[in-house]
Amino acid sequence: MIDKSGRGAARYIELKFNSDPANLAATRRAIDAFCGNCGFDEHTGGQIMICVNEALTNVMRHAYQGAVDRPIVVRVEMVEDSVRVSIRDWGSGVNPLEVPQPKRDPLRPGGLGLLCLQQLMDEVAFRRQEDGMLLVMVRRKSAGSREASTGRAAG
Numbered sequence: 001m002i003d004k005s006g007r008g009a010a011r012y013i014e015l016k017f018n019s020d021p022a023n024l025a026a027t028r029r030a031i032d033a034f035c036g037n038c039g040f041d042e043h044t045g046g047q048i049m050i051c052v053n054e055a056l057t058n059v060m061r062h063a064y065q066g067a068v069d070r071p072i073v074v075r076v077e078m079v080e081d082s083v084r085v086s087i088r089d090w091g092s093g094v095n096p097l098e099v100p101q102p103k104r105d106p107l108r109p110g111g112l113g114l115l116c117l118q119q120l121m122d123e124v125a126f127r128r129q130e131d132g133m134l135l136v137m138v139r140r141k142s143a144g145s146r147e148a149s150t151g152r153a154a155g
Contacts, residue, residue: 012077019060019089020068028053031076031085038078040141047120048083048139054113055087055135063091063133081141082122090132097126 013034017023028049035045056072064070073088096114117124123138 012075015074015076017072017074018068019064019070019072021057021060024053024056027056027074031074034076035083038083040083040139044139044141048085051117051120051137051139052085052087054116055085055137058096058113059087059089059091059133062096063089063094065092079138082138083141085135085137085139087135087137088129088132093128093131093133095126095128095133 013030015027015030017027031052032045032049035048036042040048052074056074059072060066060068071090073086075086075088077084077086117137120139121137122140123136125136127134127136
């Protein structure tokens with residue numbers, strides 16, 4: 001974890017690790033602590049963690065096709081009343097929103113990652129890079145701004 005804010009409380013953290021699923025738990029703990037330090041309640045922090053976990057799992061499974069030695073960089077920063085999570089990979093560069101989604105089979109696990117991101121975060125953007133993908137997700141602290149942007153009450 002890197003604190004480059006120069007102040008007592010970090011305004012952002014940057015995590016660099018390999019695409020081994022064994023790294024997910026430590027990443028979740030670091031981001032959960034950061035969100036708590038930034039004043040996000042436990043419920044909202046939990047929703048952010050679900051989205052981070054789903055996004056990282058999808059990078060490992062789809063962009064890196066299960067390889068455990070590929071780089072991932074996660075940057076989490078507090079911007080005004082929002083937390084912004086950026087996940088950078090050097091994988092396939094495929095935007096999952098441009099891939100036809102198979103019909104959801106409720107008896108088969110998986111397939112809910114994108115839905116979670118779209119339902120639990122205020123903004124989700126996949127930005128193709130020359131050599132991979134950058135996912136940027138934003139979650140606001142205030143329920144009022146979330147309701148206005150999504151047309152529904154905050155979870």
